[in-house]
Amino acid sequence: MITAIDDYAKNWSKRAGYHVSNLEEWSETVKVIISNKITNLQHRNFGPCHKILEDPHIKTYLTEVQSKYVLFPADKAGNNIIFVCKYYYIRTLMEELGINSGMNLNSTYINQVNTVDELIQTHATTLADEFDIKLQQREKNLPQIYWIPKLHETPYKARFIAGSRSCTTTRLSKLITECLKLVRSHCTAYCRTIRERTGVNSMRIINNSLDVIRVLEEKQLSLTHVSTWDFSTLYTSLPHAQLKNQLHDLLERVFHTKGKSFIATNSFHTFWTTDRMSMRYTYFSCRELCLAIDFLIDNIYVRFGNSVFRQVIGIPMGTNSAPLLADLFLHTFEYDFMVKTMKQDITKATQFSNTFRYIDDLFSINNVDFGNYISAIYPSELQLTATST
Numbered sequence: 001m002i003t004a005i006d007d008y009a010k011n012w013s014k015r016a017g018y019h020v021s022n023l024e025e026w027s028e029t030v031k032v033i034i035s036n037k038i039t040n041l042q043h044r045n046f047g048p049c050h051k052i053l054e055d056p057h058i059k060t061y062l063t064e065v066q067s068k069y070v071l072f073p074a075d076k077a078g079n080n081i082i083f084v085c086k087y088y089y090i091r092t093l094m095e096e097l098g099i100n101s102g103m104n105l106n107s108t109y110i111n112q113v114n115t116v117d118e119l120i121q122t123h124a125t126t127l128a129d130e131f132d133i134k135l136q137q138r139e140k141n142l143p144q145i146y147w148i149p150k151l152h153e154t155p156y157k158a159r160f161i162a163g164s165r166s167c168t169t170t171r172l173s174k175l176i177t178e179c180l181k182l183v184r185s186h187c188t189a190y191c192r193t194i195r196e197r198t199g200v201n202s203m204r205i206i207n208n209s210l211d212v213i214r215v216l217e218e219k220q221l222s223l224t225h226v227s228t229w230d231f232s233t234l235y236t237s238l239p240h241a242q243l244k245n246q247l248h249d250l251l252e253r254v255f256h257t258k259g260k261s262f263i264a265t266n267s268f269h270t271f272w273t274t275d276r277m278s279m280r281y282t283y284f285s286c287r288e289l290c291l292a293i294d295f296l297i298d299n300i301y302v303r304f305g306n307s308v309f310r311q312v313i314g315i316p317m318g319t320n321s322a323p324l325l326a327d328l329f330l331h332t333f334e335y336d337f338m339v340k341t342m343k344q345d346i347t348k349a350t351q352f353s354n355t356f357r358y359i360d361d362l363f364s365i366n367n368v369d370f371g372n373y374i375s376a377i378y379p380s381e382l383q384l385t386a387t388s389t
Contacts, residue, residue: 005030018210072148075159082149092147092158097309108236109309112301116142116308119301123168131292132282133171141167143318145302145309160236162302162316169296173320175282176292178265180324182272183254187331190257200346201353202338204362205331212356212363221354225368228388231360234326236314239381240297243315243325246332248290255286263289296321323359330357330378337377 009023052058065071070089074080098106112119120140127133143162150157164170184205191203206212215221231237255261260272264281276283284292300311300319315322334357341349352373354365362384364370374384 001034002031005034016207016210018214022210075148075150076152082151084149089147093145093304096147096158096160097145097304097307099304099307108313109302109311112308112310114308116303119308120168123299126295127168127172130295131172131288135168138166139168139170142301142303142308143167143316145304145316159317162300162318164316164318164320169299170320172292173296175265175284176289176296177321177324178270179263179284179289180321180328182263182265182270183251184324184328184331186254186258187250187328187335191335195353198342198346198349199353200338200342200349202335202342203331204334204355204357205327206356206358208358215354215356216365219354221365224366226388227364227367227370227386229362229364229370229384230387231330231362232383232385233314234360234382235317235322237381237383238314238326238329239379240312242379242381243329244290244294244297246329247293247325250328250332251286251290261285293325297325327359330382333378337373 005027009027010020013020013023053062065083068086069083070086072082072084074082094100096106097109097111114122119142120135124135124140127135143164145160145162147158147160150159164173188203188205191201195201195203258272260274262273262276262283262285264271264273264276264278264283266281269281273283296319297315300315302309302311302316315325338349338352341352351367351369355367355370356363356365371386378384
């Protein structure tokens with residue numbers, strides 16, 4: 001186990017581009033914790049395990065609890081369970097879907113006339129014909145919508161999720177995810193070149209907080225002003241037409257800059273290539289990747305009881321590629337703003353160089369004017385709210 005910790009630290013450091021010494025304190029702490037636990041366990045006598053969940057009385061009580069409540073893991077609070085009244089849980093779902101006395105009042109979702117089986121068959125045919133994806137039996141399913149409470153917010157809110165672990169679009173979504181990771185890597189490298197030549201950072205996307213710490217250390221910045229921001233309901237606010245247009249433009253630019261015809265991907269490796277050279281990979285040209293993204297966005301369905309709804313605004317959490325779609329959508333506006341600002345006022349562009357974003361959370365350093373430029377950067381459909389005090 002000790003060797004495994006060292007190996008993990010080396011592999012992570014290599015992938016993330018950090019020296020392994022950055023994880024030295026973490027590694028030693030974990031080793032001490034493991035050693036202490038092993039020592040404690042060596043001196044304990046373990047008798048036969050009593051399987052409490054097989055106790056008839058426990059089963060009876062649990063059955064009664066399940067008849068009245070829905071149990072959830074707490075969002076952003078590991079090892080905590082939340083009990084939600086079933087009536088309230090169902091009512092919240094109905095309000096989200098706009099169901100009220102048989103009327104659909106929420107423009108985000110449209111109640112479908114087609115049955116689940118009809119939609120699955122349509123998906124199966126299109127996926128096979130257009131993307132060479134033949135659905136397995138376990139994939140012939142549409143996502144079930146559910147929600148979990150966000151108790152860390154005031155007032156409490158609900159996080160709605162589409163259970164897309166195994167449904168008609170799961171495999172295509174995973175392929176799109178791998179392709180978009182490669183596209184994002186190219187954007188990061190391209191923006192790094194711009195930064196080296198101009199001193200202006202036009203890439204706000206970060207992988208974790210260590211990216212911010214590294215910039216602070218490299219630039220030796222003294223913090224005079226810090227502000228944090230959050231995109232309210234980012235996923236459910238993305239306008240479909242604009243989302244597709246922005247991603248199309250980005251992909252066309254990236255494919256052109258890269259000078260490659262295809263992205264090849266499978267479960268183990270994704271790379272740029274000039275031809276379809278192996279049957280082991282799925283290949284996407286720029287046009288094919290755009291069509292795949294369009295199909296995914298245009299075919300967002302969720303089930304609620306016997307009803308099926310199509311989501312026509314935003315993309316649901318639970319969709320494999322949702323974080324990357326949202327990430328790159330925001331990047332297109334951020335990049336365009338920085339390029340435009342560099343041409344007009346390089347000093348102003350430099351002022352925005354120390355702004356970082358992790359999906360829907362944004363962190364701005366030493367830029368008191370950031371809040372005044374939000375409407376000039378992002379589309380009006382998205383609401384960016386200050387979270388710093």
